[in-house]
Amino acid sequence: MSAHGATRRRALQAAGAAAAALAVPVSARGAVDKELLRKVGRSVVAAAILGEETKAVAFEAVANGHLLTPSQTATMRLLHDHATQHASLLGMLMKQDLGADAPLAPKRTAIPGLLRLRDASAALRLALDLEERAVARHIAAVRALHDAQIIRAIAGIVASDGQHLVLLRQLLHEEPVPNAFERGGT
DSSP: OOHHHHHHHHHHHHHHHHHHHHHHHHHHHHHHHHHHHHHHHHHHHHHHHHHHHHHHHHHHHHHHTTOSOHHHHHHHHHHHHHHHHHHHHHHHHHHHHHOOOOOOOOOGGGSTTGGGOOSHHHHHHHHHHHHHHHHHHHHHHHHHOOOHHHHHHHHHHHHHHHHHHHHHHHHTTSOSOOSSSOOOOO
16 A cells, blocks of 8 residues: 555544544533523523513402402403413423423512502502513513424513503503513513
């Protein structure tokens, strides 16, 4: 065999060995990337669930607090039911797609301002604030997620929460649709 053939064979063997060596870190990196995506997904979906659960707890307290008119109370009960359904759907998807349990709903005492409500305006303002925060959490979740099923669910929830914002703004005698896009609040 010529020296040229031996050199070429060694070069091919070296290239094959290098490719095999590189293949292990790439596949390991892929597994790490998938696990990182799952962790991020769990975190943002948990935050989205917590936003919906916080709303459900607060809206129930507000509806039962005797501060609102009967029509305002009916609206709060509807918003409570929607928040409960949203949290339930996201919790099921979190378990099914991300292999984790949903976070527990907060206690009333853990929701800032809830126990200090003294009138309808303050109660509705708190409800509006919680809705805006939930929308912001959902939008952040969509940006971070890679699970199409969860993204679709959250997009539907954002649309519903946008309707809730309109209802709450109307109850507060504010411009119901101040912007073309809802971004939520901090």
